Amino acid sequence: MIFLGFSAGLPFSLVSTTLSAWLADTQVSLSVIGYFSLVGAAYSIKVFWAPVVDRLPLPLFDRLLGKRRSWMLFAQLGVGIGLLGMSELEPVNHLQELAWLATWVAFCSATQDVAIDAYRIEAVAPQYQGAMAATYVFGYRLSLLVAGAGVFYIAEYQSWHLAYEAMAAAMLVGVAATLLVSEPEHAVDSRVRQLEERIETALGVTQDSSCLARLVAWFSDAVVSPFVEFFQRNGKAGVWILALIAVYKMSDIAMGVMANPFYLELGFSKKDIADVSKIFGFFMTIIGTSLGGVLVVRFGIMRPLLLGAVIVAATNLLFAALATVRPDIMLLAGVISADNLSGGIASAAFIAYLSSLTNSAYTATQYALFSSLMTLPAKLIGGFSGDIVADYGYYAFFTYSAVIGLPALILVMLLMRSGIGSDARER
Numbered sequence: 001m002i003f004l005g006f007s008a009g010l011p012f013s014l015v016s017t018t019l020s021a022w023l024a025d026t027q028v029s030l031s032v033i034g035y036f037s038l039v040g041a042a043y044s045i046k047v048f049w050a051p052v053v054d055r056l057p058l059p060l061f062d063r064l065l066g067k068r069r070s071w072m073l074f075a076q077l078g079v080g081i082g083l084l085g086m087s088e089l090e091p092v093n094h095l096q097e098l099a100w101l102a103t104w105v106a107f108c109s110a111t112q113d114v115a116i117d118a119y120r121i122e123a124v125a126p127q128y129q130g131a132m133a134a135t136y137v138f139g140y141r142l143s144l145l146v147a148g149a150g151v152f153y154i155a156e157y158q159s160w161h162l163a164y165e166a167m168a169a170a171m172l173v174g175v176a177a178t179l180l181v182s183e184p185e186h187a188v189d190s191r192v193r194q195l196e197e198r199i200e201t202a203l204g205v206t207q208d209s210s211c212l213a214r215l216v217a218w219f220s221d222a223v224v225s226p227f228v229e230f231f232q233r234n235g236k237a238g239v240w241i242l243a244l245i246a247v248y249k250m251s252d253i254a255m256g257v258m259a260n261p262f263y264l265e266l267g268f269s270k271k272d273i274a275d276v277s278k279i280f281g282f283f284m285t286i287i288g289t290s291l292g293g294v295l296v297v298r299f300g301i302m303r304p305l306l307l308g309a310v311i312v313a314a315t316n317l318l319f320a321a322l323a324t325v326r327p328d329i330m331l332l333a334g335v336i337s338a339d340n341l342s343g344g345i346a347s348a349a350f351i352a353y354l355s356s357l358t359n360s361a362y363t364a365t366q367y368a369l370f371s372s373l374m375t376l377p378a379k380l381i382g383g384f385s386g387d388i389v390a391d392y393g394y395y396a397f398f399t400y401s402a403v404i405g406l407p408a409l410i411l412v413m414l415l416m417r418s419g420i421g422s423d424a425r426e427r
């Protein structure tokens with residue numbers, strides 16, 4: 001799971017924050033950099049093809065590797081090829097081609113996420129899921145370090161092109177892990193099957209064996225049933241839960257789009273950014289995630305979830321303050337430490353919350369829904385971040401990114417006050 005987590009996290013930075021730094025370093029305008037962040041929308045709409053990954057076997061690959069591993073390998077090879085293609089381009093002269101390849105990498109990466117989530121749930125017994133998730137997150141964070149600090153070091157002393165070539169080769173870590181692990185068993189839940197049959201009956205396709213009827217039945221089982229099950233279990237509160245998922249990470253993700261261009265404009269070198277933002281920030285994130293896990297065990301899910309929403313929005317104001325003072329490497333380290341520590345706490349609480357909402361029968365599809373909702377609004381808003389910085393400056397942008405964290409605070413408090421989400425679900 002460490003190796004699979006590494007493979008999942010590697011392309012994420014390479015089509016988001018690291019890519020924005022490459023574009024900024026080659027004098028691409030801030031507005032264009034902001035629009036490039038829309039590439040990450042692939043992670044937010046993966047729910048639309050998650051049922052296909054969850055249910056449909058890949059020809060040839062499936063017979064050799066099994067359903068989960070075949071999708072994982074297909075996605076990993078797609079990411080590697082896309083990164084290799086990006087490494088051959090000069091951003092200023094080939095922006096359109098770079099955008100298409102970055103979109104392909106994001107699509108393959110999101111597909112890999114869906115397949116690995118499904119594998120993780122099916123590979124071991126429920127009592128080991130916590131350990132699986134923890135090792136996956138560690139591998140994911142390690143890859144963010146490599147795709148961040150590693151790329152910055154190579155770019156500083158060699159070139160961005162060589163850096164992206166090296167990252168394409170690093171995807172072989174995930175390929176090797178996929179080939180070495182065993183295909184998990186695919187258990188069938190009788191209660192889920194009953195739900196699917198009731199929905200098929202309501203659609204009138206149970207007695208019809210035509211091709212269209214079979215297609216409708218497949219769509220019903222793979223797409224409709226996971227959503228019906230979620231609202232059947234949560235009732236009207238499901239709307240408020242989905243709204244919270246949609247806005248919880250908005251402040252953090254929207255701010256991250258302009259972080260690296262901000263550091264470069266302050267005058268810090270790529271080596272400074274790698275030293276402070278990537279390596280030091282990596283360890284602060286690990287500490288924050290561990291602390292968040294302890295808080296969840298000690299206080300349940302909802303109170304740490306509220307704390308995470310508060311401190312993530314608050315640390316964005318520290319960036320606003322940083323934009324008004326003379327650049328200083330120690331001050332940068334302090335602000336980044338606070339940001340990564342708070343982000344780690346919030347992430348641990350949020351992952352625990354999402355996990356508590358998922359039915360094991362539809363883990364891949366429902367988790368894809370949650371993670372898509374988690375990032376889509378933020379990615380859409382982040383697309384305009386370059387325009388905001390260009391028109392109003394970094395101080396106004398970071399203040400704005402803190403303010404858009406307020407809806408998450410309100411929704412967490414509403415769910416806590418109504419008694420929805422924590423105590424009953426944790427028991």
